[in-house]
Amino acid sequence: MSEGRSGSGFGSESLLFLTDEQLRQGIEAMFFAYRGFTADPDRILAELAYGRAHHRALHFINRAPGTTVNNLLSILGVTKQSLNRVLRALVEDGLVDSRVGTLDKRERNLYLTARGEELEQRLSDAQRIRMRAAYKEAGPEAVQGFKRVLEAMMDSDMRRAYAELRESAQ
Amino acid sequence: MSEGRSGSGFGSESLLFLTDEQLRQGIEAMFFAYRGFTADPDRILAELAYGRAHHRALHFINRAPGTTVNNLLSILGVTKQSLNRVLRALVEDGLVDSRVGTLDKRERNLYLTARGEELEQRLSDAQRIRMRAAYKEAGPEAVQGFKRVLEAMMDSDMRRAYAELRESAQ
DNA sequence: AGTTTATGTCAGCAATGTTGACATTCCAAG
DNA sequence: CTTGGAATGTCAACATTGCTGACATAAACT
Numbered sequence: 001m002s003e004g005r006s007g008s009g010f011g012s013e014s015l016l017f018l019t020d021e022q023l024r025q026g027i028e029a030m031f032f033a034y035r036g037f038t039a040d041p042d043r044i045l046a047e048l049a050y051g052r053a054h055h056r057a058l059h060f061i062n063r064a065p066g067t068t069v070n071n072l073l074s075i076l077g078v079t080k081q082s083l084n085r086v087l088r089a090l091v092e093d094g095l096v097d098s099r100v101g102t103l104d105k106r107e108r109n110l111y112l113t114a115r116g117e118e119l120e121q122r123l124s125d126a127q128r129i130r131m132r133a134a135y136k137e138a139g140p141e142a143v144q145g146f147k148r149v150l151e152a153m154m155d156s157d158m159r160r161a162y163a164e165l166r167e168s169a170q
Numbered sequence: 171m172s173e174g175r176s177g178s179g180f181g182s183e184s185l186l187f188l189t190d191e192q193l194r195q196g197i198e199a200m201f202f203a204y205r206g207f208t209a210d211p212d213r214i215l216a217e218l219a220y221g222r223a224h225h226r227a228l229h230f231i232n233r234a235p236g237t238t239v240n241n242l243l244s245i246l247g248v249t250k251q252s253l254n255r256v257l258r259a260l261v262e263d264g265l266v267d268s269r270v271g272t273l274d275k276r277e278r279n280l281y282l283t284a285r286g287e288e289l290e291q292r293l294s295d296a297q298r299i300r301m302r303a304a305y306k307e308a309g310p311e312a313v314q315g316f317k318r319v320l321e322a323m324m325d326s327d328m329r330r331a332y333a334e335l336r337e338s339a340q
Numbered sequence: 341a342g343t344t345t346a347t348g349t350c351a352g353c354a355a356t357g358t359t360g361a362c363a364t365t366c367c368a369a370g
Numbered sequence: 371c372t373t374g375g376a377a378t379g380t381c382a383a384c385a386t387t388g389c390t391g392a393c394a395t396a397a398a399c400t
Contacts (some may be wrong), residue, residue, distance in 0.1 A: 001286075002397095010188070016305070018302050018305055021339055023298045023301045023302060023305070024233075024294070024298070025317070025335075025336060025339075026301050026305070026313070026316070026317065026340075027207075027229075027232065027294075027298070027301060028184070028318040028332060028335060029295055029317055029321060029324075029332065030204070030207055030320060031226070031318035032320075032324045032328040032329070032331070032332050033321070033323040033324050033386095034200070034204050035247055035324070035325070035328060036323045036324045036325045036328060037197075037200055037323055038356075049323065049354095049355095051353095051354095051355055051356070052356090053355080053356060056201070063194075067354080067377075068378085069379060070377085070378065070379080071387095077205055078357070078358090079357075079358065080378080080379065080380090081357090081359080081360095081379095081380080081381085082356060082357055084379070084380060084381085085355090086356080086381085087358075093365070104365075104366070104377090104378085105364080105365060105366085106364065106365045106366070106377065106378040106379070107204040107365095107377095107378065107379085108378085108379070109318075121258060121351095122193070124197075127192045127197055128190065128197070129251075130195050130323065131193045131197060131252070131323070132188055132193060133322070134186065134319055134322035135188055135193070135196070135319065135322075136188075137322040138315065138318040138319040138322045139315075139318070141358090142314070142315030142316075142318040142319050143191075143196070143319060144280035144312070144313050144315060144318045145250055145308065145309075145311055145312030145313065145315025145316050145318075145319075146196070146312075146318075146319035146320070147196065147199055147313075148201060148203075148268075148307075148308040148309070148312040148314060148316075149203075149304055149308040149312050149315075150199040150316070150372095151186060151199060151201035151203070151209065152299065152303070152304035152305075152307075152308045153203040153206045153207055153301070153304040154202045154203050154205070154206045154305040155205070155209060156201075156208045158202040158205060158206060159202070159356085161202070162202050164199060165195075165197060166200060169191055169194075169195075195396090205364060219385095220344085221387070222386095223386080223387060223388090235355085235375055238347085238348095239347075240346085240347065246386085246400070248349080248350065248388070248389090249351090249388075249389065249390080251348095251349080251350085251351095251387070251388090251389075251390080251391095252387065254349060255350095255386095255387075256385055256387080258349085259344070271347095274346090274347085274396075274397070275395085275396060275397085276346065276347040276348070276395070276396045277346095277347065277348085277396095278347085278348070295396095328353095
């Protein structure tokens with residue numbers, strides 16, 4: 001098909017660095033690891049009748065307090081209608097505070113309430129514990145490689161968003 | 171909360187290797203990268219009115235032809251009812267062949283048809299192209315680290331499934 | 341033979357993605 | 371200043387894909 005070159009007697013023993021089999025292993029590793037990556041927060045969220053979408057919203061509002069709906073959905077990569085449902089629940093439940101913009105009244109500036117911060121902490125902690133263990137097991141140089149490959153795998157606009165977050169962080 | 175130790179004046183400048191900020195960057199990298207990772211197949215699938223679930227089924231049936239529904243759902247980590255819906259569509263559309271087991275007639279052995287293989291190739295190629303580019307950009311040692319961290323991030327049973335797939339592959 | 345266990349299918353519900361229609365606010369052209 | 375269009379966010383309805391529950395069939399155990 002589109003670009004087929006599937007291990008047809010050349011890739012596997014050539015001097016080229018990447019066989020299709022190696023790439024497939026990477027694909028599967030990504031799939032299995034992402035499940036592990038979300039498993040711990042998912043368990044907490046299930047108890048509270050929330051989902052991954054709520055976690056993502058909490059995470060990025062915490063990361064950039066005062067952010068607007070528009071900005072948030074460009075980072076999350078979902079439609080505003082989809083995000084709206086999640087935000088509405090979080091606001092109703094008193095985890096997020098949505099304030100009408102001062103400069104532009106069409107905008108809503110989003111903040112976590114104390115309870116919102118509390119849940120965000122709980123979720124992030126769960127995820128960090130696993131991440132910390134994985135980093136420790138793999139070692140520092142592995143972590144550098146890990147991040148480098150992930151960054152190269154992003155779409156270019158997400159790479160920009162990611163870089164901005166890193167700068168703003170500290 | 172459960173294990174809170176969030177950059178409270180100690181983690182960030184201690185001799186410890188992992189600050190909360192570093193961990194958070196890893197978390198966000200994982201989130202953005204996974205979106206890139208699935209973006210290309212998603213576009214193809216959308217044209218065909220299929221979803222990620224169909225892609226995953228095709229991938230692992232291709233990987234282990236003759237596998238059973240039971241085995242497949244343990245790898246995919248979904249319920250059999252959820253998988254069944256997807257498989258039914260693939261069988262009806264002539265991409266997957268479901269044969270009653272010879273030894274145990276309760277089981278169904280799953281195979282890709284020619285058309286199924288064709289679509290699987292198309293999807294995998296799209297994903298491999300991006301993966302290949304990311305690997306190339308990041309370099310060989312980075313890839314080693316990438317895989318090591320991902321593997322450490324999996325749940326233990328998934329790590330086993332992953333290892334088995336690698337062995338069976340070759 | 342009869343109960344229990346395993347495998348897979350069918351039906352209906354929940355979470356979360358989508359598009360479409362709309363209200364409010366801002367801004368720019370006249 | 372007003373008016374028309376663009377931007378922002380909300381509400382409604384639908385599709386995909388998780389889920390649980392109920393069931394049919396085959397195997398296994400007693």
